Amino acid sequence: MTPVTLRDMVERRLTWLAGIVLLWGALIFYNLVSLQVFHHSEFVRKARARQEQVIEIPAPRGVVLDRTGQPLAMSVPTDSVSVNPLSVPNIKVDSELLARELHLDPAELCARMQQAFDNRRGFLWVKRNISAQEAEDLRNLHLDWIRFESGSQRHYPKGTLAAHVLGGVDFEEKGSWGVERSLEADLRGEPGQVRLLTDVKRRGIEEQLTSEARPGTTITLTIDERLQFVAEREIAAAVAQHHAVSGSVVVMDPHDGQILALASFPTYDPNQPPVTAADQENRANHAVGVPFEPGSVFKVITLSAALETTKLRPDSPINCHGGVLTLFQRTIHDSHLGYGILPMALVLAHSSNIGAIEIGLQVGRENMYNYVRRFGFNQRTGIPLPGEAKGRLRNWTKWSGTSLASVSMGQEVSVTTLQLAQAGSVVANGGLLVKPRLILKEGDEVPPSRPPVRVIQPETAIAMRKMMEGVVLVGTGRGARLQGYTVGGKTGSAQIYDYDSKHYTHTYNGSFMGFAPLTNPAVVVVVTLNGTHGTAGFGGAAAAPVFKAVATEALRLLDVPKDLPDEPPPTLVAKNESVDDLAIAELGSTQPNILEDKDDDDQPAAPPKETPVKAPSVSQAQLAPTVPNFTGMTLRAVLVEAAAQGIVVQPDGSGVARVQSPPPGAILHQGERIRVQFTR
Amino acid sequence: MATAPAYFRRTDTAGTEASAVRPESTRPERDRFLLRSLPHEDVYFYCKKIDNSRLVREPDPRGRGACWSAIGVACLALVSLTGVLAPSVATTLAGYKLEALRAEEHRMVDERRALELQEAQLLSPERLDRLAQTQNLVTPSPNQVVHLDNQAKGAVAMVKK
Numbered sequence: 001m002t003p004v005t006l007r008d009m010v011e012r013r014l015t016w017l018a019g020i021v022l023l024w025g026a027l028i029f030y031n032l033v034s035l036q037v038f039h040h041s042e043f044v045r046k047a048r049a050r051q052e053q054v055i056e057i058p059a060p061r062g063v064v065l066d067r068t069g070q071p072l073a074m075s076v077p078t079d080s081v082s083v084n085p086l087s088v089p090n091i092k093v094d095s096e097l098l099a100r101e102l103h104l105d106p107a108e109l110c111a112r113m114q115q116a117f118d119n120r121r122g123f124l125w126v127k128r129n130i131s132a133q134e135a136e137d138l139r140n141l142h143l144d145w146i147r148f149e150s151g152s153q154r155h156y157p158k159g160t161l162a163a164h165v166l167g168g169v170d171f172e173e174k175g176s177w178g179v180e181r182s183l184e185a186d187l188r189g190e191p192g193q194v195r196l197l198t199d200v201k202r203r204g205i206e207e208q209l210t211s212e213a214r215p216g217t218t219i220t221l222t223i224d225e226r227l228q229f230v231a232e233r234e235i236a237a238a239v240a241q242h243h244a245v246s247g248s249v250v251v252m253d254p255h256d257g258q259i260l261a262l263a264s265f266p267t268y269d270p271n272q273p274p275v276t277a278a279d280q281e282n283r284a285n286h287a288v289g290v291p292f293e294p295g296s297v298f299k300v301i302t303l304s305a306a307l308e309t310t311k312l313r314p315d316s317p318i319n320c321h322g323g324v325l326t327l328f329q330r331t332i333h334d335s336h337l338g339y340g341i342l343p344m345a346l347v348l349a350h351s352s353n354i355g356a357i358e359i360g361l362q363v364g365r366e367n368m369y370n371y372v373r374r375f376g377f378n379q380r381t382g383i384p385l386p387g388e389a390k391g392r393l394r395n396w397t398k399w400s401g402t403s404l405a406s407v408s409m410g411q412e413v414s415v416t417t418l419q420l421a422q423a424g425s426v427v428a429n430g431g432l433l434v435k436p437r438l439i440l441k442e443g444d445e446v447p448p449s450r451p452p453v454r455v456i457q458p459e460t461a462i463a464m465r466k467m468m469e470g471v472v473l474v475g476t477g478r479g480a481r482l483q484g485y486t487v488g489g490k491t492g493s494a495q496i497y498d499y500d501s502k503h504y505t506h507t508y509n510g511s512f513m514g515f516a517p518l519t520n521p522a523v524v525v526v527v528t529l530n531g532t533h534g535t536a537g538f539g540g541a542a543a544a545p546v547f548k549a550v551a552t553e554a555l556r557l558l559d560v561p562k563d564l565p566d567e568p569p570p571t572l573v574a575k576n577e578s579v580d581d582l583a584i585a586e587l588g589s590t591q592p593n594i595l596e597d598k599d600d601d602d603q604p605a606a607p608p609k610e611t612p613v614k615a616p617s618v619s620q621a622q623l624a625p626t627v628p629n630f631t632g633m634t635l636r637a638v639l640v641e642a643a644a645q646g647i648v649v650q651p652d653g654s655g656v657a658r659v660q661s662p663p664p665g666a667i668l669h670q671g672e673r674i675r676v677q678f679t680r
Numbered sequence: 681m682a683t684a685p686a687y688f689r690r691t692d693t694a695g696t697e698a699s700a701v702r703p704e705s706t707r708p709e710r711d712r713f714l715l716r717s718l719p720h721e722d723v724y725f726y727c728k729k730i731d732n733s734r735l736v737r738e739p740d741p742r743g744r745g746a747c748w749s750a751i752g753v754a755c756l757a758l759v760s761l762t763g764v765l766a767p768s769v770a771t772t773l774a775g776y777k778l779e780a781l782r783a784e785e786h787r788m789v790d791e792r793r794a795l796e797l798q799e800a801q802l803l804s805p806e807r808l809d810r811l812a813q814t815q816n817l818v819t820p821s822p823n824q825v826v827h828l829d830n831q832a833k834g835a836v837a838m839v840k841k
Binding site: 060071074076132155161196197206225233483 | 771772775776778779780782783790793794796797800801803804805806809819821
């Protein structure tokens with residue numbers, strides 16, 4: 001046997017060693033291939049799960065601003081606190097700790113946590129939308145069994161201001177009323193996602209955007225919060241003063257349809273979720289969603305239709321039949337002691353029902369129906385508020401014998417305050433139907449507005465304006481006169497129909513529709529009080545003062561130049577006609593209160609029945625100032641003379657007055673300016 | 681591979697074979713009581729003085745060059761490695777900073793929203809009206825406000841007393 005030499009032995013052992021090393025390397029290589037190739041995706045996924053966090057980029061709900069940029073609704077990030085009751089070390093002690101930090105009832109929280117623990121529930125909301133201070137205090141405890149969930153909470157920083165416009169959101173920040181609901185798609189943002197690479201201590205190193213967050217669009221309303229506040233304050237005071245059930249105010253720019261204020265009472269705080277049925281009722285928007293019989297304000301439509309379709313003119317005589325009219329074997333009583341023959345302008349000023357019926361009969365059913373529709377009634381305005389009512393008006397082919405008479409004085413038709421504002425804008429802007437707008441801007445984009453539609457001729461609109469000025473000067477709307485501005489308006493007081501007894505009650509819808517200044521109206525204001533009582537609840541007594549307060553503030557805020565001296569010339573003030581409170585007398589009357597006689601205006605300046613008044617237009621003209629002769633006077637002298645007489649002069653040029661319009665001696669209407677041309 | 685037992689076994693075997701071959705006669709009888717000689721007992725050491733002072737190291741330019749080359753390569757490798765790794769390290773550090781700043785930004789945005797809310801609450805018309813009433817401030821009536829036309833200094837209106 002050959003002896004084993006040292007070399008052989010070394011070589012053999014080295015061979016084994018090399019084999020083992022090779023095998024070891026092969027195993028390592030195989031493992032590497034396995035890890036890097038065969039199980040690559042699996043380990044990448046596992047690594048990402050450990051190293052990456054998917055973080056949601058919050059997309060806050062859009063802010064709602066008023067026209068001046070003041071936020072009316074905004075969302076603020078908040079934290080909500082939850083626990084896993086199964087991992088809470090000591091429920092009794094820890095619930096007390098949590099309750100103390102979160103200002104909760106310890107016993108109640110302990111019972112909830114204990115119940116969840118007994119039911120083997122692994123999740124329990126402790127408190128949602130906690131304050132920043134509470135979150136900080138709780139985080140400082142460094143307790144790993146407390147979980148924080150980031151969220152967002154909707155806030156309405158102005159409280160009840162514009163609550164019916166804004167609406168509200170539910171607990172998921174989803175719009176449930178108002179523009180929050182109608183503009184939900186724009187206001188609601190879409191959250192984004194990022195993948196955040198973290199280290200072992202979960203500190204972020206690098207992030208990769210997965211999807212971009214799209215915050216909600218900022219909505220700018222046409223509402224002016226200052227005017228809105230005044231409107232809400234005044235309507236709330238009026239409702240309380242006149243013991244009304246509800247009320248509403250709409251302030252509208254007649255030229256572009258922008259709603260400057262939209263108030264409804266009773267109101268609510270959108271920060272508080274509705275709890276009771278009364279809370280739900282308070283959310284009803286009376287300006288948009290609750291139609292009512294307008295009463296005498298509707299005579300504006302009747303007279304406009306008459307000017308357009310008949311030969312009647314403002315000075316055309318209308319026989320008011322002494323306040324009694326028999327129509328289709330039914331006797332209709334005027335609310336007043338009755339007028340004889342009045343010019344059409346005074347029919348409107350004194351709000352004669354019989355006169356309006358006479359005018360309506362001349363207009364005819366079809367024309368009346370068409371004009372009511374053309375003024376925007378019986379159809380929704382399209383304002384972006386949910387629950388808008390379109391009102392009610394039967395087709396003229398289905399009218400009864402007295403329907404035309406009823407519609408002529410604002411009955412058998414129901415309208416909303418917003419529709420009245422829209423109709424008032426037609427008269428104010430020269431005859432164009434402009435749809436109300438509530439959204440000024442969506443983000444930076446101005447939403448397109450619908451083109452206005454011609455409803456009545458400009459001449460008709462101007463004539464209506466002058467007649468409506470008479471309502472404020474000598475008629476039922478004297479409570480709406482403004483200091484420094486000419487005003488046109490119309491009062492309305494309609495009895496409320498009781499569906500149970502099938503009769504009209506002696507509660508009223510008192511309303512006022514007006515605009516100012518007369519020559520170029522800047523605002524249309526419509527005020528409605530529902531459920532007023534007695535003569536103090538009529539439109540002229542209850543709604544006109546609200547109009548005055550709101551319109552005064554609106555004209556001040558809009559910086560509208562005055563067209564009257566601050567102190568009105570005494571000659572332009574109407575004579576204090578005797579106020580016959582005929583509605584009260586009528587309440588005690590034994591005569592049947594028929595449907596057609598349910599519309600009474602307040603403070604009717606009516607003469608006794610025995611002496612029907614003739615048209616006082618002549619006397620009014622005689623009382624009005626005449627245009628002085630400025631010819632040959634210097635500019636300074638003209639201004640001094642005009643100031644002394646309380647007349648507004650519009651000078652043009654320099655030197656000596658040569659030409660003036662209106663000419664000397666002409667009757668100067670209220671608010672009218674005298675243009676004087678100066679040359680050297 | 682050689683192990684300690686095998687080594688000693690081999691040396692013992694080698695000694696046995698040598699004594700068997702060697703003739704006994706050539707070796708004188710040893711005194712049995714004489715001590716065995718120690719290994720290398722016949723080797724004597726002494727110090728020999730060597731003078732190397734005349735030796736002079738010959739300069740080797742190639743060796744020095746190689747040395748410097750090695751140093752240069754090492755430095756280059758270090759720089760390259762640093763250059764390769766530095767961006768990654770810088771990116772990581774910048775990532776930390778960026779994420780911290782983003783978190784700060786989010787916090788600031790949230791705080792700004794909260795402050796905006798607070799400002800809006802403070803500027804509520806109702807609150808301002810209430811404050812105005814407590815200080816006996818009233819809205820000027822229309823005849824009190826005088827609009828100033830063509831005023832260059834920004835005044836647009838004044839209130840008459």
